[in-house]
Amino acid sequence: LTDLPGELLELILCCDVLGATDIGRVSCTCRRLREACQPRGKVWRERFRLRWPSLLKYYSHTDGVSWLEEYKARHNAGLEAQRIVASFSKRFFSEHVPCDGFSDIETLGCPSHFFEDELMCILNMEGR
Numbered sequence: 001l002t003d004l005p006g007e008l009l010e011l012i013l014c015c016d017v018l019g020a021t022d023i024g025r026v027s028c029t030c031r032r033l034r035e036a037c038q039p040r041g042k043v044w045r046e047r048f049r050l051r052w053p054s055l056l057k058y059y060s061h062t063d064g065v066s067w068l069e070e071y072k073a074r075h076n077a078g079l080e081a082q083r084i085v086a087s088f089s090k091r092f093f094s095e096h097v098p099c100d101g102f103s104d105i106e107t108l109g110c111p112s113h114f115f116e117d118e119l120m121c122i123l124n125m126e127g128r
Contacts, residue, residue, distance in 0.1 A: 014042065058113055074117075078121070082118070
């Protein structure tokens with residue numbers, strides 16, 4: 001892999017059969033592959049786009065976005081949203097919803113569109 005031209009290496013790493021874990025592991029193997037998988041580069045942008053295509057509208061092409069950090073933030077927001085939604089039935093089984101019932105959502109510390117996107121994913125899951 002390290003002997004391939006940069007453009008070809010990027011195309012291979014942007015392949016949709018590779019996951020974020022695969023990209024992370026490849027980037028740990030050597031300096032050349034780490035540079036190909038740089039956080040602000042095409043590989044992590046493509047990984048983000050493949051995983052959450054509807055979120056790209058929130059970004060400008062001229063922004064110096066760390067796609068690796070955005071990927072991590074969106075992934076963590078999704079895990080937190082799933083945890084919160086799973087706790088709803090326990091907390092809101094009665095007809096009375098406490099005033100502070102949704103305070104954990106308000107203090108997530110992530111962009112609201114990450115949480116909204118995860119809720120839409122949960123609603124559109126098969127079997128729901």
